[in-house]
């Protein structure tokens with residue numbers, strides 16, 4: 001017997017949310033969907049102008065959003081973003097850890113600096129944003145939903161990004177560990193693992209491959225040849241799944257990772 005109508009399950013009215021890296025790409029699409037469902041969204045990005053553009057777009061649609069400059073690898077910023085969200089919207093109910101980088105580098109050429117930067121943003125920073133959010137969700141007694149953006153690379157590594165693969169494997173493991181620890185406080189921790197999604201970040205990767213003389217068209221054709229659903233992903237494909245994890249529709253799900261890859265990993 002259903003307890004609530006579907007529209008209410010997905011209604012995020014009165015919820016305060018943070019989306020990191022929401023100035024563009026997948027994060028921006030997530031912020032749009034959460035706000036469309038009624039959440040007030042803190043757009044946290046290292047690029048303040050991009051964050052402001054996302055927030056403005058949301059406000060033009062009559063929804064609540066604020067922009068804040070924050071570096072996903074800066075632990076002090078995590079606390080600052082949580083505090084600003086509670087101050088602006090009254091509560092923190094949803095955290096989406098989306099900010100991430102995926103610079104190309106062969107394992108034999110990867111420097112300590114590149115390794116640290118990738119792991120600091122994609123994994124260490126993500127942990128401390130989870131911690132700052134969970135402290136507030138525990139203090140408020142409201143619990144909450146944390147959604148970490150992993151990647152299919154967490155379970156199926158791609159070439160030339162071993163540092164990235166390691167960071168996303170860590171995100172998957174961390175998601176499960178935190179779900180285990182924070183379940184009693186009603187803090188749900190889940191992950192979404194995108195396949196290939198066209199964004200400003202993947203466009204940069206395409207240009208970097210082209211600059212190295214790599215046959216991008218061949219690579220793309222091979223990739224698409226393995227795609228049962230026959231098309232690359234768009235940011236909104238990921239945002240709709242994040243909305244599920246942010247909503248009451250996923251109230252009995254924690255510690256899960258949902259692969260959103262058009263079926264790529266099946267082949």
Ligand SMILES: NC(=O)c1ccc[n+]([C@@H]2O[C@H](COP(=O)([O-])OP(=O)(O)OC[C@H]3O[C@@H](n4cnc5c(N)ncnc54)[C@H](O)[C@@H]3O)[C@@H](O)[C@H]2O)c1
Pocket residue numbers: 020021022023024025026027044045046047050070071072073098099100101102121149150151152193194195196197198199200201202
């Ligand atoms: N696009 C894909 O195909 C794909 C596939 C799998 C996983 N992902 C993951 O999805 C997430 C978003 O990817 P995208 O393709 O939309 O990226 P993108 O590069 O298009 O956008 C990333 C956003 O994050 C911001 N950002 C970068 N570094 C930051 C930092 N240190 N602190 C705060 N903000 C920062 C950027 O300013 C930008 O607004 C990443 O975690 C990425 O690993 C993407």
